[in-house]
Amino acid sequence: MRKILLLLIVALSAFALHLDEIENFMQKNIDESLKILQNAKDDKKSAAQDIFKLFDGVFDYELMAKLSLSKYYQKLSQDEVAEFNKAFEASLKKSFTDKLELYKDQVLKVESGERKNEKRYFLTSSMMVDGEKKFIVFKFYKENDEWLIYDVDVLGVSIIQTYRSQFGDILENGTFKDLLSKLNDIIIK
Amino acid sequence: MKKVLILLLFFGFAFANVDEFEAEYGQYEVSDPLSGYNKMITEFNVGLYTYVMRPVLKGYNAVTPSFVRSGVRNFFDNLLAPFRFVGNVLQFKFDNAGDEFKRFLANSIMGFGGLRDIATEMGIEKHPADLGLVLAHWGVGEGFHLVLPILGPSNLRDTLSLPALWYATPTAYIEPDYASFLVGAYGFVNELSFHLDEIDEIYYNTPNLYPFLRDAYEQRRKELSK
Numbered sequence: 001m002r003k004i005l006l007l008l009i010v011a012l013s014a015f016a017l018h019l020d021e022i023e024n025f026m027q028k029n030i031d032e033s034l035k036i037l038q039n040a041k042d043d044k045k046s047a048a049q050d051i052f053k054l055f056d057g058v059f060d061y062e063l064m065a066k067l068s069l070s071k072y073y074q075k076l077s078q079d080e081v082a083e084f085n086k087a088f089e090a091s092l093k094k095s096f097t098d099k100l101e102l103y104k105d106q107v108l109k110v111e112s113g114e115r116k117n118e119k120r121y122f123l124t125s126s127m128m129v130d131g132e133k134k135f136i137v138f139k140f141y142k143e144n145d146e147w148l149i150y151d152v153d154v155l156g157v158s159i160i161q162t163y164r165s166q167f168g169d170i171l172e173n174g175t176f177k178d179l180l181s182k183l184n185d186i187i188i189k
Numbered sequence: 190m191k192k193v194l195i196l197l198l199f200f201g202f203a204f205a206n207v208d209e210f211e212a213e214y215g216q217y218e219v220s221d222p223l224s225g226y227n228k229m230i231t232e233f234n235v236g237l238y239t240y241v242m243r244p245v246l247k248g249y250n251a252v253t254p255s256f257v258r259s260g261v262r263n264f265f266d267n268l269l270a271p272f273r274f275v276g277n278v279l280q281f282k283f284d285n286a287g288d289e290f291k292r293f294l295a296n297s298i299m300g301f302g303g304l305r306d307i308a309t310e311m312g313i314e315k316h317p318a319d320l321g322l323v324l325a326h327w328g329v330g331e332g333f334h335l336v337l338p339i340l341g342p343s344n345l346r347d348t349l350s351l352p353a354l355w356y357a358t359p360t361a362y363i364e365p366d367y368a369s370f371l372v373g374a375y376g377f378v379n380e381l382s383f384h385l386d387e388i389d390e391i392y393y394n395t396p397n398l399y400p401f402l403r404d405a406y407e408q409r410r411k412e413l414s415k
Contacts, residue, residue: 161404
Protein backbone atom coordinates (compact mmCIF):
# COMPACT_ATOMS: atom_id res chain seq x y z
CA MET A 1 0.00 0.00 0.00
CA ARG A 2 2.75 2.39 1.04
CA LYS A 3 4.71 1.69 -2.13
CA ILE A 4 1.65 2.32 -4.30
CA LEU A 5 0.96 5.65 -2.60
CA LEU A 6 4.57 6.71 -2.92
CA LEU A 7 4.52 5.78 -6.59
CA LEU A 8 1.36 7.84 -7.07
CA ILE A 9 2.97 10.84 -5.39
CA VAL A 10 6.05 10.53 -7.57
CA ALA A 11 3.87 10.16 -10.66
CA LEU A 12 1.82 13.23 -9.81
CA SER A 13 4.96 15.23 -9.04
CA ALA A 14 6.31 14.34 -12.45
CA PHE A 15 3.36 16.17 -14.07
CA ALA A 16 3.57 19.08 -11.67
CA LEU A 17 4.03 22.48 -13.29
CA HIS A 18 6.62 24.66 -11.58
CA LEU A 19 6.58 28.45 -11.52
CA ASP A 20 9.49 28.97 -13.91
CA GLU A 21 7.92 26.63 -16.47
CA ILE A 22 4.47 28.25 -16.65
CA GLU A 23 5.14 30.86 -19.37
CA ASN A 24 6.78 28.44 -21.80
CA PHE A 25 4.31 25.69 -21.10
CA MET A 26 1.30 27.93 -21.72
CA GLN A 27 2.65 29.60 -24.87
CA LYS A 28 3.62 26.23 -26.36
CA ASN A 29 0.23 24.70 -25.64
CA ILE A 30 -1.81 27.76 -26.70
CA ASP A 31 0.02 27.74 -30.06
CA GLU A 32 -0.59 24.03 -30.37
CA SER A 33 -4.33 24.48 -29.55
CA LEU A 34 -4.83 27.15 -32.19
CA LYS A 35 -3.07 24.92 -34.72
CA ILE A 36 -5.36 22.03 -33.82
CA LEU A 37 -8.42 24.25 -34.31
CA GLN A 38 -7.20 25.65 -37.61
CA ASN A 39 -6.70 22.12 -38.92
CA ALA A 40 -9.87 20.72 -37.36
CA LYS A 41 -12.31 21.82 -40.09
CA ASP A 42 -15.70 20.60 -38.84
CA ASP A 43 -14.62 18.02 -36.29
CA LYS A 44 -14.75 20.24 -33.25
CA LYS A 45 -15.30 17.38 -30.83
CA SER A 46 -12.07 15.64 -31.67
CA ALA A 47 -10.21 18.97 -31.72
CA ALA A 48 -11.54 19.72 -28.23
CA GLN A 49 -10.32 16.35 -26.99
CA ASP A 50 -6.86 16.95 -28.40
CA ILE A 51 -6.73 20.45 -26.89
CA PHE A 52 -7.69 19.29 -23.45
CA LYS A 53 -5.10 16.55 -23.52
CA LEU A 54 -2.64 19.47 -23.53
CA PHE A 55 -4.24 21.32 -20.63
CA ASP A 56 -5.88 18.66 -18.44
CA GLY A 57 -2.86 18.49 -16.14
CA VAL A 58 -2.93 22.19 -15.25
CA PHE A 59 -6.65 22.93 -14.89
CA ASP A 60 -7.99 22.08 -11.44
CA TYR A 61 -11.52 21.29 -12.64
CA GLU A 62 -12.61 19.98 -9.25
CA LEU A 63 -11.66 23.19 -7.48
CA MET A 64 -13.25 25.27 -10.23
CA ALA A 65 -16.48 23.30 -9.84
CA LYS A 66 -16.38 23.82 -6.08
CA LEU A 67 -15.74 27.56 -6.39
CA SER A 68 -18.47 27.93 -9.01
CA LEU A 69 -21.08 26.50 -6.66
CA SER A 70 -19.75 28.37 -3.63
CA LYS A 71 -21.94 27.77 -0.52
CA TYR A 72 -24.22 25.36 -2.40
CA TYR A 73 -21.38 22.85 -2.84
CA GLN A 74 -21.52 21.82 0.82
CA LYS A 75 -25.20 20.96 0.50
CA LEU A 76 -24.70 18.33 -2.19
CA SER A 77 -24.46 14.60 -1.51
CA GLN A 78 -21.36 12.70 -2.69
CA ASP A 79 -23.21 11.39 -5.73
CA GLU A 80 -24.44 14.85 -6.62
CA VAL A 81 -20.92 16.24 -6.27
CA ALA A 82 -19.60 13.60 -8.67
CA GLU A 83 -22.41 14.26 -11.12
CA PHE A 84 -21.92 18.02 -10.92
CA ASN A 85 -18.14 17.82 -11.33
CA LYS A 86 -18.55 15.78 -14.49
CA ALA A 87 -21.17 18.08 -16.02
CA PHE A 88 -19.22 21.18 -15.02
CA GLU A 89 -15.98 19.96 -16.57
CA ALA A 90 -17.71 19.05 -19.84
CA SER A 91 -19.49 22.41 -20.00
CA LEU A 92 -16.31 24.34 -19.20
CA LYS A 93 -14.37 22.50 -21.89
CA LYS A 94 -17.07 23.22 -24.44
CA SER A 95 -17.12 26.87 -23.50
CA PHE A 96 -13.33 27.17 -23.86
CA THR A 97 -13.27 25.34 -27.17
CA ASP A 98 -16.01 27.52 -28.64
CA LYS A 99 -14.29 30.70 -27.54
CA LEU A 100 -10.98 29.49 -29.01
CA GLU A 101 -12.81 28.56 -32.21
CA LEU A 102 -14.09 32.14 -32.53
CA TYR A 103 -10.59 33.53 -32.31
CA LYS A 104 -8.60 30.71 -33.95
CA ASP A 105 -7.18 33.02 -36.61
CA GLN A 106 -5.73 35.40 -34.02
CA VAL A 107 -2.41 35.04 -32.26
CA LEU A 108 -2.75 34.63 -28.51
CA LYS A 109 0.56 35.74 -27.11
CA VAL A 110 1.73 35.17 -23.55
CA GLU A 111 2.86 38.59 -22.29
CA SER A 112 3.95 38.35 -18.67
CA GLY A 113 3.32 36.73 -15.36
CA GLU A 114 2.80 38.41 -12.02
CA ARG A 115 3.24 36.77 -8.66
CA LYS A 116 0.32 38.25 -6.71
CA ASN A 117 1.35 36.59 -3.46
CA GLU A 118 2.97 33.41 -2.19
CA LYS A 119 0.17 31.24 -3.58
CA ARG A 120 -1.14 33.14 -6.60
CA TYR A 121 0.37 33.72 -10.03
CA PHE A 122 -1.48 35.47 -12.87
CA LEU A 123 -0.28 34.90 -16.42
CA THR A 124 -1.45 37.57 -18.88
CA SER A 125 -1.82 36.78 -22.56
CA SER A 126 -3.20 39.02 -25.26
CA MET A 127 -4.46 39.09 -28.80
CA MET A 128 -5.32 41.87 -31.24
CA VAL A 129 -8.95 41.89 -32.33
CA ASP A 130 -10.08 44.66 -34.70
CA GLY A 131 -7.26 46.93 -33.63
CA GLU A 132 -7.95 46.46 -29.92
CA LYS A 133 -5.71 44.51 -27.56
CA LYS A 134 -7.78 41.95 -25.63
CA PHE A 135 -6.41 40.27 -22.54
CA ILE A 136 -6.84 36.74 -21.24
CA VAL A 137 -5.43 36.09 -17.78
CA PHE A 138 -4.80 32.55 -16.54
CA LYS A 139 -4.98 32.46 -12.75
CA PHE A 140 -2.78 29.89 -11.04
CA TYR A 141 -2.64 28.86 -7.40
CA LYS A 142 0.09 26.96 -5.64
CA GLU A 143 -0.52 23.66 -3.96
CA ASN A 144 2.40 21.60 -2.68
CA ASP A 145 4.88 23.33 -5.01
CA GLU A 146 2.62 22.62 -7.98
CA TRP A 147 0.84 25.40 -9.92
CA LEU A 148 -2.67 24.83 -11.18
CA ILE A 149 -5.26 27.02 -12.92
CA TYR A 150 -8.33 27.88 -10.85
CA ASP A 151 -9.86 30.65 -13.00
CA VAL A 152 -9.45 32.47 -16.31
CA ASP A 153 -10.27 36.15 -16.87
CA VAL A 154 -11.41 36.79 -20.43
CA LEU A 155 -11.43 40.53 -21.25
CA GLY A 156 -11.49 41.29 -17.54
CA VAL A 157 -14.38 38.89 -16.89
CA SER A 158 -13.75 36.09 -14.42
CA ILE A 159 -15.21 32.82 -15.69
CA ILE A 160 -15.66 31.47 -12.18
CA GLN A 161 -17.36 34.66 -10.99
CA THR A 162 -19.90 34.49 -13.80
CA TYR A 163 -20.53 30.81 -13.05
CA ARG A 164 -21.11 31.64 -9.38
CA SER A 165 -23.79 34.16 -10.33
CA GLN A 166 -25.37 31.86 -12.92
CA PHE A 167 -25.49 28.78 -10.69
CA GLY A 168 -26.53 30.72 -7.59
CA ASP A 169 -29.46 32.21 -9.52
CA ILE A 170 -30.56 28.78 -10.80
CA LEU A 171 -30.36 27.20 -7.35
CA GLU A 172 -32.20 30.07 -5.66
CA ASN A 173 -35.10 29.69 -8.06
CA GLY A 174 -34.89 25.96 -8.82
CA THR A 175 -33.31 22.65 -7.90
CA PHE A 176 -30.01 20.86 -8.35
CA LYS A 177 -31.62 18.85 -11.19
CA ASP A 178 -32.45 22.10 -13.03
CA LEU A 179 -28.81 23.14 -12.79
CA LEU A 180 -27.60 19.79 -14.01
CA SER A 181 -29.95 19.75 -16.96
CA LYS A 182 -28.88 23.27 -17.99
CA LEU A 183 -25.23 22.19 -17.85
CA ASN A 184 -25.91 18.97 -19.73
CA ASP A 185 -27.76 20.87 -22.46
CA ILE A 186 -24.42 22.35 -23.39
CA ILE A 187 -22.48 19.75 -25.32
CA ILE A 188 -19.96 19.90 -28.10
CA LYS A 189 -21.85 19.41 -31.35
CA MET B 190 1.20 7.21 11.51
CA LYS B 191 3.39 7.05 8.43
CA LYS B 192 0.43 5.84 6.39
CA VAL B 193 -1.68 8.73 7.65
CA LEU B 194 1.06 11.20 6.70
CA ILE B 195 1.43 9.72 3.24
CA LEU B 196 -2.34 9.82 2.76
CA LEU B 197 -2.45 13.45 3.87
CA LEU B 198 0.38 14.31 1.51
CA PHE B 199 -1.34 12.52 -1.35
CA PHE B 200 -4.73 14.13 -0.82
CA GLY B 201 -3.04 17.48 -0.39
CA PHE B 202 -2.86 17.54 -4.18
CA ALA B 203 -6.63 17.42 -4.40
CA PHE B 204 -7.77 19.84 -1.70
CA ALA B 205 -6.86 23.49 -1.76
CA ASN B 206 -7.82 25.95 0.94
CA VAL B 207 -11.25 26.96 -0.34
CA ASP B 208 -11.73 29.71 2.26
CA GLU B 209 -9.00 31.83 0.67
CA PHE B 210 -10.77 31.62 -2.66
CA GLU B 211 -14.16 32.36 -1.13
CA ALA B 212 -12.69 35.58 0.31
CA GLU B 213 -11.36 36.45 -3.15
CA TYR B 214 -14.73 36.03 -4.87
CA GLY B 215 -16.77 37.33 -1.94
CA GLN B 216 -15.54 40.88 -2.68
CA TYR B 217 -17.56 41.00 -5.89
CA GLU B 218 -20.96 42.68 -5.67
CA VAL B 219 -23.40 44.00 -8.20
CA SER B 220 -26.46 46.11 -7.44
CA ASP B 221 -29.46 44.55 -9.15
CA PRO B 222 -32.77 45.68 -7.61
CA LEU B 223 -34.47 45.50 -11.02
CA SER B 224 -33.46 41.88 -11.73
CA GLY B 225 -37.06 40.85 -12.60
CA TYR B 226 -37.42 43.62 -15.17
CA ASN B 227 -33.88 43.05 -16.43
CA LYS B 228 -34.52 39.34 -17.00
CA MET B 229 -37.70 40.16 -18.89
CA ILE B 230 -35.95 42.65 -21.19
CA THR B 231 -33.11 40.17 -21.72
CA GLU B 232 -35.65 37.58 -22.88
CA PHE B 233 -37.19 40.22 -25.15
CA ASN B 234 -33.77 41.06 -26.61
CA VAL B 235 -32.96 37.37 -27.21
CA GLY B 236 -36.35 36.90 -28.92
CA LEU B 237 -35.83 40.00 -31.04
CA TYR B 238 -32.37 38.78 -32.01
CA THR B 239 -33.51 35.23 -32.76
CA TYR B 240 -36.62 36.01 -34.80
CA VAL B 241 -35.85 39.38 -36.37
CA MET B 242 -32.27 40.64 -36.22
CA ARG B 243 -30.40 37.39 -36.76
CA PRO B 244 -32.30 36.33 -39.92
CA VAL B 245 -32.13 39.87 -41.29
CA LEU B 246 -28.40 40.13 -40.57
CA LYS B 247 -27.71 36.69 -42.06
CA GLY B 248 -29.44 37.93 -45.22
CA TYR B 249 -27.56 41.23 -45.08
CA ASN B 250 -24.23 39.40 -44.74
CA ALA B 251 -25.11 37.10 -47.65
CA VAL B 252 -25.93 39.91 -50.11
CA THR B 253 -23.53 42.64 -49.00
CA PRO B 254 -19.95 42.41 -50.25
CA SER B 255 -17.49 42.09 -47.41
CA PHE B 256 -15.58 45.25 -48.42
CA VAL B 257 -18.80 47.29 -48.16
CA ARG B 258 -19.56 46.03 -44.63
CA SER B 259 -15.96 46.61 -43.56
CA GLY B 260 -15.93 50.05 -45.16
CA VAL B 261 -19.12 51.09 -43.37
CA ARG B 262 -17.80 49.70 -40.11
CA ASN B 263 -14.47 51.49 -40.41
CA PHE B 264 -16.18 54.73 -41.43
CA PHE B 265 -18.46 54.78 -38.35
CA ASP B 266 -15.64 53.70 -36.09
CA ASN B 267 -13.39 56.47 -37.38
CA LEU B 268 -16.10 59.06 -36.71
CA LEU B 269 -15.88 58.11 -33.02
CA ALA B 270 -12.07 58.38 -32.81
CA PRO B 271 -12.16 62.05 -31.64
CA PHE B 272 -14.65 61.01 -28.94
CA ARG B 273 -12.31 58.23 -27.80
CA PHE B 274 -9.39 60.72 -27.90
CA VAL B 275 -11.21 63.10 -25.51
CA GLY B 276 -12.35 60.18 -23.33
CA ASN B 277 -8.76 58.96 -22.94
CA VAL B 278 -7.46 62.48 -22.20
CA LEU B 279 -10.11 62.90 -19.50
CA GLN B 280 -8.83 59.68 -17.91
CA PHE B 281 -5.25 61.00 -18.17
CA LYS B 282 -4.38 58.09 -20.47
CA PHE B 283 -2.25 60.24 -22.73
CA ASP B 284 -0.49 57.40 -24.57
CA ASN B 285 -3.88 55.94 -25.45
CA ALA B 286 -5.14 59.37 -26.54
CA GLY B 287 -2.02 59.70 -28.72
CA ASP B 288 -2.84 56.38 -30.39
CA GLU B 289 -6.40 57.52 -31.07
CA PHE B 290 -5.09 60.77 -32.58
CA LYS B 291 -2.71 58.82 -34.84
CA ARG B 292 -5.46 56.38 -35.77
CA PHE B 293 -7.80 59.20 -36.76
CA LEU B 294 -5.14 60.87 -38.90
CA ALA B 295 -3.99 57.65 -40.55
CA ASN B 296 -7.50 56.37 -41.29
CA SER B 297 -8.86 59.74 -42.43
CA ILE B 298 -5.96 60.58 -44.73
CA MET B 299 -4.55 57.26 -45.91
CA GLY B 300 -7.70 55.22 -45.26
CA PHE B 301 -9.87 57.17 -47.70
CA GLY B 302 -11.85 59.14 -45.11
CA GLY B 303 -12.00 56.24 -42.69
CA LEU B 304 -13.26 53.58 -45.08
CA ARG B 305 -10.13 51.53 -44.55
CA ASP B 306 -8.66 50.79 -41.12
CA ILE B 307 -5.07 51.37 -42.12
CA ALA B 308 -4.12 52.25 -38.52
CA THR B 309 -4.76 48.69 -37.36
CA GLU B 310 -2.65 47.41 -40.25
CA MET B 311 0.10 49.77 -39.03
CA GLY B 312 -0.21 48.31 -35.52
CA ILE B 313 -1.70 51.42 -33.87
CA GLU B 314 -4.00 50.22 -31.11
CA LYS B 315 -7.57 51.32 -30.49
CA HIS B 316 -8.52 52.28 -26.93
CA PRO B 317 -12.24 52.39 -26.11
CA ALA B 318 -13.29 55.37 -23.99
CA ASP B 319 -16.76 56.83 -23.55
CA LEU B 320 -18.33 59.12 -20.97
CA GLY B 321 -19.42 56.17 -18.80
CA LEU B 322 -15.81 54.97 -18.61
CA VAL B 323 -14.55 58.50 -17.88
CA LEU B 324 -17.03 58.82 -15.00
CA ALA B 325 -16.06 55.34 -13.75
CA HIS B 326 -12.39 56.31 -13.88
CA TRP B 327 -13.18 59.38 -11.78
CA GLY B 328 -14.84 57.15 -9.19
CA VAL B 329 -18.51 57.55 -10.12
CA GLY B 330 -20.25 54.28 -9.20
CA GLU B 331 -22.18 52.29 -11.77
CA GLY B 332 -25.48 52.50 -9.87
CA PHE B 333 -27.86 49.62 -10.45
CA HIS B 334 -27.68 47.28 -13.42
CA LEU B 335 -30.14 48.07 -16.19
CA VAL B 336 -30.90 46.14 -19.37
CA LEU B 337 -31.98 48.34 -22.27
CA PRO B 338 -34.30 47.14 -25.03
CA ILE B 339 -32.29 46.37 -28.20
CA LEU B 340 -29.04 47.86 -26.83
CA GLY B 341 -28.68 45.23 -24.07
CA PRO B 342 -26.80 45.34 -20.74
CA SER B 343 -26.02 48.71 -19.16
CA ASN B 344 -26.23 50.39 -15.77
CA LEU B 345 -27.56 53.67 -14.45
CA ARG B 346 -24.31 55.58 -14.98
CA ASP B 347 -23.72 54.31 -18.50
CA THR B 348 -27.36 54.80 -19.52
CA LEU B 349 -27.30 58.42 -18.36
CA SER B 350 -24.10 58.98 -20.32
CA LEU B 351 -25.54 57.57 -23.58
CA PRO B 352 -26.77 60.95 -24.92
CA ALA B 353 -23.13 62.13 -24.89
CA LEU B 354 -22.24 59.27 -27.24
CA TRP B 355 -25.16 60.15 -29.52
CA TYR B 356 -24.30 63.86 -29.72
CA ALA B 357 -20.58 63.15 -30.13
CA THR B 358 -21.34 61.23 -33.32
CA PRO B 359 -21.43 63.53 -36.35
CA THR B 360 -24.33 61.53 -37.81
CA ALA B 361 -26.56 62.93 -35.03
CA TYR B 362 -26.50 66.29 -36.84
CA ILE B 363 -27.92 65.02 -40.13
CA GLU B 364 -31.23 66.68 -41.02
CA PRO B 365 -34.05 65.70 -40.88
CA ASP B 366 -34.06 63.81 -37.57
CA TYR B 367 -35.41 60.54 -38.94
CA ALA B 368 -32.53 60.41 -41.48
CA SER B 369 -30.07 60.90 -38.64
CA PHE B 370 -31.74 58.07 -36.72
CA LEU B 371 -31.71 55.76 -39.76
CA VAL B 372 -28.03 56.40 -40.47
CA GLY B 373 -27.13 55.80 -36.79
CA ALA B 374 -29.23 52.61 -36.71
CA TYR B 375 -27.56 51.36 -39.90
CA GLY B 376 -24.13 51.87 -38.33
CA PHE B 377 -25.28 49.90 -35.25
CA VAL B 378 -26.78 47.06 -37.27
CA ASN B 379 -23.78 46.87 -39.60
CA GLU B 380 -21.50 46.55 -36.56
CA LEU B 381 -23.74 43.77 -35.18
CA SER B 382 -23.40 41.90 -38.47
CA PHE B 383 -19.75 41.19 -37.56
CA HIS B 384 -20.65 39.60 -34.24
CA LEU B 385 -23.28 36.98 -35.09
CA ASP B 386 -21.06 34.01 -34.17
CA GLU B 387 -20.11 35.59 -30.85
CA ILE B 388 -23.72 36.49 -30.01
CA ASP B 389 -24.91 33.00 -31.03
CA GLU B 390 -22.29 31.41 -28.79
CA ILE B 391 -23.26 33.54 -25.80
CA TYR B 392 -27.04 33.56 -26.28
CA TYR B 393 -27.47 29.88 -27.04
CA ASN B 394 -24.65 28.23 -25.08
CA THR B 395 -24.76 29.86 -21.66
CA PRO B 396 -26.38 27.90 -18.82
CA ASN B 397 -28.07 30.98 -17.32
CA LEU B 398 -27.89 33.94 -19.66
CA TYR B 399 -29.04 36.96 -17.66
CA PRO B 400 -26.56 36.69 -14.73
CA PHE B 401 -23.79 35.95 -17.22
CA LEU B 402 -24.51 39.03 -19.35
CA ARG B 403 -24.89 41.22 -16.27
CA ASP B 404 -21.59 40.13 -14.70
CA ALA B 405 -19.70 40.13 -17.99
CA TYR B 406 -20.87 43.68 -18.72
CA GLU B 407 -20.11 45.09 -15.26
CA GLN B 408 -16.71 43.40 -14.98
CA ARG B 409 -15.68 44.42 -18.49
CA ARG B 410 -16.60 48.06 -17.82
CA LYS B 411 -14.56 47.98 -14.60
CA GLU B 412 -11.60 46.57 -16.50
CA LEU B 413 -11.81 49.22 -19.23
CA SER B 414 -12.06 52.10 -16.76
CA LYS B 415 -8.90 51.14 -14.83
